[in-house]
Amino acid sequence: VARQVYEEDREIMKSGDVKIDEKEKMYPDGRTRWITTTRVPLPDENGGVLGLCGITRDITRQKLVEKAIKESERRIKTILESVQAGIVIVDVETRKIVDVNRTALNLIGSEKENVIGKVCHHFICPADAGKCPVCDLNQKVDNSEKVLLTIDSESIPILKNVVKVKLDGHERCVESFIDIRQLKETEKALSQAQKLESIGQLAAGIAHEINTPTQYIGDNTRFLKEAFKDLNRFITKYNLLKQQCNDNSAAHFIRDLDDFSAEIDLDYLKEEIPKSIDETLGGIEGVAKIVRSMKEFSHPGIKEKTFIDLNHAIDSTITVSSNEWKYVAEMETDFDSALPMVDCLPGEINQVILNIIINAAHAIGDVLGENSAEKGRIKVKTLHRKDWAEIRISDSGSGIPKDVQTKIFDPFFTTKAIGKGTGQGLAIAHDIIVNKHNGTISFETIEGEGTTFIIRLPATKPGEVAVKSDQVMMEN
Numbered sequence: 001v002a003r004q005v006y007e008e009d010r011e012i013m014k015s016g017d018v019k020i021d022e023k024e025k026m027y028p029d030g031r032t033r034w035i036t037t038t039r040v041p042l043p044d045e046n047g048g049v050l051g052l053c054g055i056t057r058d059i060t061r062q063k064l065v066e067k068a069i070k071e072s073e074r075r076i077k078t079i080l081e082s083v084q085a086g087i088v089i090v091d092v093e094t095r096k097i098v099d100v101n102r103t104a105l106n107l108i109g110s111e112k113e114n115v116i117g118k119v120c121h122h123f124i125c126p127a128d129a130g131k132c133p134v135c136d137l138n139q140k141v142d143n144s145e146k147v148l149l150t151i152d153s154e155s156i157p158i159l160k161n162v163v164k165v166k167l168d169g170h171e172r173c174v175e176s177f178i179d180i181r182q183l184k185e186t187e188k189a190l191s192q193a194q195k196l197e198s199i200g201q202l203a204a205g206i207a208h209e210i211n212t213p214t215q216y217i218g219d220n221t222r223f224l225k226e227a228f229k230d231l232n233r234f235i236t237k238y239n240l241l242k243q244q245c246n247d248n249s250a251a252h253f254i255r256d257l258d259d260f261s262a263e264i265d266l267d268y269l270k271e272e273i274p275k276s277i278d279e280t281l282g283g284i285e286g287v288a289k290i291v292r293s294m295k296e297f298s299h300p301g302i303k304e305k306t307f308i309d310l311n312h313a314i315d316s317t318i319t320v321s322s323n324e325w326k327y328v329a330e331m332e333t334d335f336d337s338a339l340p341m342v343d344c345l346p347g348e349i350n351q352v353i354l355n356i357i358i359n360a361a362h363a364i365g366d367v368l369g370e371n372s373a374e375k376g377r378i379k380v381k382t383l384h385r386k387d388w389a390e391i392r393i394s395d396s397g398s399g400i401p402k403d404v405q406t407k408i409f410d411p412f413f414t415t416k417a418i419g420k421g422t423g424q425g426l427a428i429a430h431d432i433i434v435n436k437h438n439g440t441i442s443f444e445t446i447e448g449e450g451t452t453f454i455i456r457l458p459a460t461k462p463g464e465v466a467v468k469s470d471q472v473m474m475e476n
Contacts, residue, residue, distance in 0.1 A: 009039065013049040016041050022059070034063040085176050086148075090120045092135055092164065092171040097123075107158075107179060109151040123149050124160070124175060134162045134173055145435055148177065157184050187431060213283035220276040220283075227273055230264040289319060307341040310349075310389055310457070311382055317353045318380065325361040325378055328368055329395070334381040340459045342389050348432045349457070352441075353380075355425035356393045356453050363397025363451065384459065388439075391455040399447040408443065433457070 012019050022036045037056045044050045080087055086104030088097055100108075100115050108115060108123050121129040125146045133142040142162040147155045160177040237257050318331060325331060342349075357378065364376035376396040383390040400408060411427040433441040437457055445451040 009052055012039050012052060013041050016043075016049065032060075033058055034060045085178050086158070088120065088124065088175045088177075089167070090135075090173040090175060092173055095119050095121065095132075095135065098172065104177075107148055107150070107156060114151070120173075120175070124158075124177070132162075132173075134164055140164070145180070146177070148179075157181060159183075187428075210287050213286040217280050217283040217287075220280045223276055224273065224280075227269050231269065234260060234264060234266065305343050305345055307343050308346050308349075310342045310344075310391070311335040311337075311339055313346060313350055314353055314380060314382065314391065317350045318357065321354055321357050321361075324358050325364075328361055328365045328372075329376040329378045332377060332379040334379065336382045336384050339382050339384050339389055342457050343460055344437055344457060345432070348436065352429040352432050352455065353391070353393070355429050359425065360393060360395035360397065360451075363395050367396075367398050385456070387459055388456045389459040391457075392452055393455075394450060394452040396450045399449055399451055400443065400445040401447060405443075405445070409441075 008019065018041075019039045020036060021039075022034065024032060025035050026032050035056055036059045037054060040053045040055075042050045042053055080101045083101070084103060086107050087101040088104050089099040090096065091098050097116055097118055097120055100112060105112060105115065115123070119129075125132070126149050127147065130136060133139040133144070140163070142160070144160060146158055146160045148158045149155060157180050158177040159180045160175060162173055162175045164171060164173055166172070234257075237253075237260055240253060314335070315333070318333070322331075357380075360378045364378070368374055368376060377394075378396075379392075379394045381392045381394075383392070409426050409430040430441055433439040433455055439455065439457040441453065441455050443451055443453045
């Protein structure tokens with residue numbers, strides 16, 4: 001060892017270079033220490049080397065810290081690679097991806113070398129380039145549903161969280177996300193189940209609503225059938241009279257005609273037949289209106305957003321649900337005629353309105369009790385507020401207790417009796433309005449007086465982009 005050190009010293013003196021060595025040294029007592037030795041050549045006045053200066057330091061603590069850091073990095077890397085959420089690290093300034101975990105790569109369908117260095121919008125939120133809530137709009141955190149674009153251009157719905165952090169002296173965005181395709185299918189199934197539940201709930205009422213006009217259509221039609229028989233006999237006698245009018249023997253025919261006119265109550269028929277016809281036509285129009293409203297309520301086959309007359313859609317839903325509310329409440333409507341067309345999923349918006357109206361009717365019914373001669377009040381009002389279409393549905397029920405107000409939009413939460421509600425109505429309504437339409441849904445309530453649900457939908461024109469709901473909440 002001494003010979004090796006001697007040769008190294010000569011080489012340092014010859015080259016004039018500084019040499020630093022790190023060695024792990026074990027002492028007789030079993031302790032292990034890390035030692036660093038720095039050897040520096042000492043020049044003389046003529047540029048030669050007089051000798052060497054050696055400095056030895058114990059760097060065991062530094063080595064232990066470095067080892068701990070490496071172990072920590074290894075653990076973090078293991079966690080990032082094993083977690084079942086996609087994680088992408090993005091440079092805030094360039095928007096380029098600087099790191100990515102295996103789950104994210106699996107979702108993207110590519111390898112790391114094909115992803116690192118690409119602009120994040122190439123894969124994540126392609127429609128949000130230039131308007132990232134964190135990088136561009138200076139939000140501290142973003143939690144929202146977005147779209148991941150795979151290497152094969154397949155769009156995958158994701159639930160994404162973004163935070164801005166400092167890593168290695170640089171500003172980075174840590175984006176974590178999960179694949180919510182299965183969740184979306186479940187939500188779709190739940191929404192359809194809720195819709196079927198509502199339609200089933202309405203079925204008996206609709207049958208009753210259709211049965212009433214159908215009954216008097218049948219009664220009037222049977223009346224007209226019998227009345228026409230009498231009229232036909234009257235016309236026959238009238239024709240016989242005409243044939244006899246050419247001689248003087250018509251007097252007894254005229255008396256006979258007068259007697260028959262009195263027998264069939266001709267004046268009554270003249271008065272009642274037009275009324276029956278009008279009632280029949282009214283009944284037919286009533287049935288047609290219910291059928292039209294039911295069709296407009298369900299909007300079968302419409303899976304894409306389309307511009308609709310919101311006032312008309314609400315009116316149709318009120319008609320469809322009339323058997324739910326007409327026995328407990330008077331319905332009042334105040335529709336803003338200046339309300340613009342609204343870009344939405346018609347069937348789903350109707351479902352939201354239906355759920356809230358039925359809830360209002362149930363709330364009023366609970367206050368009035370069974371067999372009450374009194375009625376409460378439901379008011380549906382629409383307003384145009386700048387870029388928003390607002391719907392306000394008020395009831396004179398008991399209001400929402402303070403201790404449950406924060407749970408109203410939670411899935412499976414209900415204050416109704418067993419068998420009267422699933423607790424999905426308002427949760428689905430919240431999802432439809434907030435997540436699918438970038439709108440807002442809230443409520444105002446006074447215990448003992450009633451509740452008003454307030455829905456806001458973007459009143460965008462064709463070609464315009466709706467403002468995000470979280471911006472509206474900030475404005476309000």
